[in-house]
Amino acid sequence: MSRVVVIGAGLGGLAAAVRLAAAGRDVTVVEAGRVPGGCCGTASLGEYRFDTGPSVLTMPDVLAGVFAAAGEDMETWLPLRRLDPYYRLRFDDGSHLDMVAGEDAMIEQVRALCGAAEADRYRRFRARLGELFEAEWSSFIDRDMTRLRSLVQPRVLARLAAMGGFRSLDRLVGSHLTDHRLVKAHTFQALYVGLAPRQALGIYAVIAHMDTVGGVFFPRHGGMHAIPQALAAVAEKAGAQFRYGTRAVKVETGASGVSGVRLDTGEHLPARHVVVACDLPGAHAGLLPEAAGDWRLRRPRHSPSCLVMHFGLDRRLTGQAHHTLHFGRDWDAAFAALTAGRPQPDPHLLVTYPDSDTGAAPAGHATLTVLEPAPNLHRGDWDGLTARLEDRLFGRLADLGYGDLSGAPRLTFDPPAWQRLGHSAGTPFALDHRFTQTAWFRPAGAARRVPGLHFAGMFTAPGVGVPPVLVSGRLAAERVLEESR
Template structure:
């Protein structure tokens, strides 16, 4: 093959597809290479005995970020990927038998808090909800929706002062407890720290914006096809805009020349000339052979990975009446569970996220349903013997589900994803949550979005800024595309 080449995107996950949609929509020559046979990356799918499971994220917030990607490709998201707002967003079940439904609408949510916690706490919650909105308004445009891997974007004194005044640089647990006194309500607004790989006692208050996105902005779900419908629709939109997607094709090596990126070598023996490359796969893994040494980033010298999880996907022979789409079952313990994870041990009394996508009727035979339960777990750096530990945790999970009223699931079709399984899928340290978001791995301190010493090499996905989660990953793809569209190369 000859010529100077176009743009090669490595990885058809949400970040890579978001970049490809925007670049193809701008008329650029784009080829996406994906090692698997379907799009999605972390947002994957699996089937067993007539059941179909979403194997990636189950929580979709900020749908306008997704809609923006479709608009960049000349598509209307609602026409290709209609979404529904969940109600409730979550059901929080506590060890004392009480529960809290997180519902749409400020007044309705305040009434939920009043019924559970009393009038005084409801008033405190109203003020706290307003503070979450202020934090979000200050943080989203200045940090999350901006290329923070460029140092000049970090130095914004007025914004930093505003975030400090709002408590953004306190610890998350302290920030929330300064406003709320009922421990059940505190847990409902701090468990999101696990999304960024930290305990509420270690995460910065700026991550309260995740609670805002979850509990105020709302949680959504595709009307058809489950969460995997998202990358399928994105891939279709990218191809319609002109991008070529090659499935079952692995990128082996990035070639460079005197002026930066020059080509990508594939496992088919082909050489794809390229002026720009977007690496949207596991970044530490990419540095182990795919990328040249010149692409090295000092921020990855001592990467700190998030904890992992054990996930069971179960095929039910019945449907569950009154079950919420997302249910959080909080354990009795709280601080000690995070301490165990930090020490590389299983949580002694884990809180569980149960997902029951009742509206995705095509995922199971008629009258049946699917159920997914997630338990946080240490990653592979914890040193556990997972050949012995994984079956024990699975048995404990099944027993806990029976205690919670889900019945005996031991004989039902099920799939298990644990840290070794995540590692086999290409996730460094056996965690699908990438690097954690401690201060030294946040914003400019997170791996850069472009290789300084390799012109034309860009990055998207969880390992670069803004970070972990569906909206941040989509934004990372947009930022990579914008850098390319601004480039003189």
């Protein structure tokens, strides 16, 4: 079999590499970094270790499927635990809601906060979330939507429309729930797809199903970066070769399509197929041949970015959840500011406290990560902004009970830093998921005019998030195997 080169050892590239190597293909993964992971990265500061990528892992069966494709059991390579609670949501009025496992237990949480009538409404809404997920997963999310024929499913589209899937997310949720806190608990996920709840389609309520019903998980050892490490090890066991610290500089073509990849060492890797699993706008700026151009990227609309601060704590926190969402006072103003390219006036914050990752800090110490959604470089002026937001964040965290963290060891990632790491527009969240950048309208999974050239990762369908990116890797591998039969 001819070689397949995978460019990028992020989750999408690794998912493709595992499947292709397990199918007997000669796979070489080229990764500019020194370790696998891509966006699911890691960084150290003294004795502290931080996950620098996604902190929320849902739908572990999707991840388990990658291991199973190579005949491996995920539990052997990457044991996970279910978080309890999945999230703790803290509202500006001082109340809070824990998202917990089990329908009855979650209904009791809602009843205690919002009353019996809202708990009954929540029970019905939870069932509707399950129906939406069932309709969407196999028909749209878990299949190759970069092919137009996959989009034309009148019966499924009619069912989604009847359930409110093509209304705005806030209107869909608001038609079932009345307590503003419960509405926020099921619409903040719009930020995952780069939109305000009033902009996102109701179909994205399935994200709330994934994390509030399906649950949120975390590796038992090594933090989130343990995921790409385990996938890379399985790919190597299946026969894939990895070239770390090596950058692909050009996908080269011949009369019949892809002919290989030129590396920054000057070496040419012959290949019949290439899977590009990195930042696509950046790849189109020189890595890819001109014939690979995609009209969907002519006017890309990027998601907002974020300011992330990682702290090393000289203490452990009592009673702190793994994930805590602190909502600001003005819900609508926060989203309006992001849409206009301004910082949120009173920001919503995601605080991650990976207490179970004992290897991330010395004994008696801990790590804390704070994420504030912020404008990307295309939408905001970041000259001097980072320092102002850091100062404001110190004050907000002190008010929330985390103490004075201004003197704690810390690493900061802002949009300029994300851009230096190779993320277009300074955002690690790729393109947003407005209708014109969803499914078939998202950048294609294969270059129509360059046979053998395929794409994986969050820029193509299904899109952003750990499960969708893993699915994109599987779809890319399936296209390669189909072409090479």
